[in-house]
Amino acid sequence: MTTLAPRVPSRFLPVLATVALFVLAFGVGSARYDGFASGQVIANLFIDNAFLIVLAAGMTFVILSGGIDLSVGSVVALSTMVTASGLQAGWPVPLVVVAVLLIGSTLGLLMGLVIHKFDIQPFIVTLAGMFLARGLCFVISVESVSIKDRTFRDVATAAIELPGGVTITYNVVIALLVVAAAMYVLHRTRFGRTVYAVGGSESSALLMGLPTTRVKVGVYVISGLCSSLAGLLFSLYMLSGYGLHAVGMELDAIAAVVIGGTLLAGGVGYVLGGLAGVLVLGTIQTLISFQGTLSSWWTKIVIGVLLLVFIAVQRTMVRR
């Protein structure tokens, strides 16, 4: 990739801009607050946003193909609910994990099939999916269900020590593995390249004889799978299942992906961009908590401004 950069810098420009933004935000924090520039603060960025990283990876597939998935936040909530109530009912952890991942992928598959077969905008179909998943949470229980399972709690609280005394959780490891897998699939497999082709021009991809159907449905399965995995990570993070978990998280995921330089129109972007986007969001949050006097809603305001700026930049790039 680095060998390509000098030749086609414009391709990587948005991602680099996001990384620069992250460095800048972090630099500002380090300069202003004691203890900001520590390895643990960086590690905490990953720990606190592991689920969002996974969501953004799945969302990157969908957005690259030219679609959108609004259901991911609700699928996270549904996953926490299934996890918590499954464990409460005494299911073994592996069974819970498999069930959650199956539910998420199946929901994704159904939405993908509806989008493809009936040729309906992904926005509407996944909006319906969002309501469906959110509603299903409350079918299971309207109360918050806490997780008391020993194995699960052990995994959740286990700390992996890195050199320098920095600790991370298993969540971080899983999230980074997902990012690596997503990068491999997008850049090294035929499926991944077809995702880019479909996002670039669906009719061209079809006329080029590429399996567009498989890709268009497949990205929603991947997004569903990532959402349910993110839901598992969120359960580990919160140690509870609740129908009002992760409200609006789909928008955070979309924001992270877009801030990471992925074109909403599809065809252009990188998983690493989404990761950088999440880190930028996380850093802003950390900055505001270090400041201490600002309301956390300032995070939203900053995210809003950033989104506008990035979309405007994308516009001008597309026009060029």
Add this chain to the structure above:
Amino acid sequence: MTPPLNEPPPPVVEMRGISLAFPGVKALQDVDFRLFPGEVHALMGENGAGKSTLIKTLTGVHRPDGGQVVLGGDEVAFSSPGEAQHAGISTVYQEVNLCANLTVAENILLGREPRRFGGIDFPAMRKRAGEVLARIGVHIDPGSSLGEHPIAVQQLVAIARAIAVDCRVLVLDEPTSSLDAGEVAELFRIMRVLRDEGVAILFVSHFLDQVYEISDRMTVLRNGSLVGEHLTADVDRRTLIAQMIGRDLGALEAIEDAAEKRHPDGPVLLHASELGRRGAIDPFDLEIRAGEVVGLAGLLGSGRTELARLLFGADRADSGRLVVDGKPLRLRGPRSAIAAGIAFSSEDRKGEGLVADLSIRDNLVLAMQAARGWTRPLPRRTKDQLVEKYLKALDIRPANPDALVRTLSGGNQQKVLLARWLVTEPRLLILDEPTRGIDIGAKAQIQQLVTTLAAEGTAVLFISAELEEVVRISDRIVVLRDRRKIAELDGSVTGVDEVVELIAGGAAPEKVVS
């Protein structure tokens, strides 16, 4: 070089009795088609004759309702373009159907990339792509992104993709429409190389010169039916055109006669003196009489369109005066031009002319409604009468006022655009490239219409890149070169050669109409 045509090998493609109906239209009726290895086969026909439909039936986009497709002796029924490609039928479409966001190498090999350890082997892919490009003599970096290259190169990349597989049949659907002469020559060179390698090439083009230059055999379609299959050498242009449009060429000649017989002596409608705009066109004088057809001849970029835009007020003149009906007119914009009875049909009919997502009816009444002002809507009855009148007068097909303009063929879109201006009954009609990209039949109809309008007293300023056309229908020809008016010729006595001479920079004396 040319394969023996008398004793052809068995055809690689044989389509027998192909029929296909779309809702309300019989697109193909019992069409037979043969394609032999090592030949360039031209598929000829007007817009809407069924060429594209036949191609799409062959390449698996459409499935025929009846008939059979035999490929290399086996009957086949493709359900997707992918399957057809797999069987060795590759297609390059008029619009480049590739993904500009991917690299050249990926565009060539996507779907059949070399793989290593289960992942795509990018170095091997760039190497393969480079080899394919070299085979057709294109030297660009396979790792560069496709969008960086001009359309002509993208077109060649599309061909590279088509031949990257073991391709027995190569379908080129109007590949030359966006290429300049040098690029066309390059494409033909590549086509000859492939033909000599034994590839059967199916070629569609609106340009007869190109068809005669490159093709060995041709099949003519009209209205979804087969008219005939000939060796190119056996059929002259006249016969071919007659077969394509299904009527005598008399129509075309009548236009010429009419133009020759007329001596427009109506009052001077528009008089421009020293009108000009810096950077667009040098100051020029121009007089247009009622009932006169004035042709603008010149190369692309010679200032044809710029001149027309000045007269219409689309651009503001920065020097000179314009007199309409003996009264000086200051054009502040198209609205004042329209108010003075000037209409301008743009060369970019999709971008600047029609609203593609509105119906024929809505497009027709747009200009008229604008002239009346939005506060006085046209009554539905009036609209219907107008629409019916012009649908019939211009022979717009389908004759359905509610059809979306987007769905019409190029020729019919042009007619709708024309009709839209005719509705306002202009006294000066400026037509910028009204016949570009449309088929011969529609061309003849539009030329006929121009002549009729002139006979009824409308002044017409006619711009076309096709000199023959300009010379044929114009009473007077204004020649432009390098943004300057260089001559004015009498249309009835001027030949194409003379105009070419002038444009090319020969020192022909300036002749002014008496």
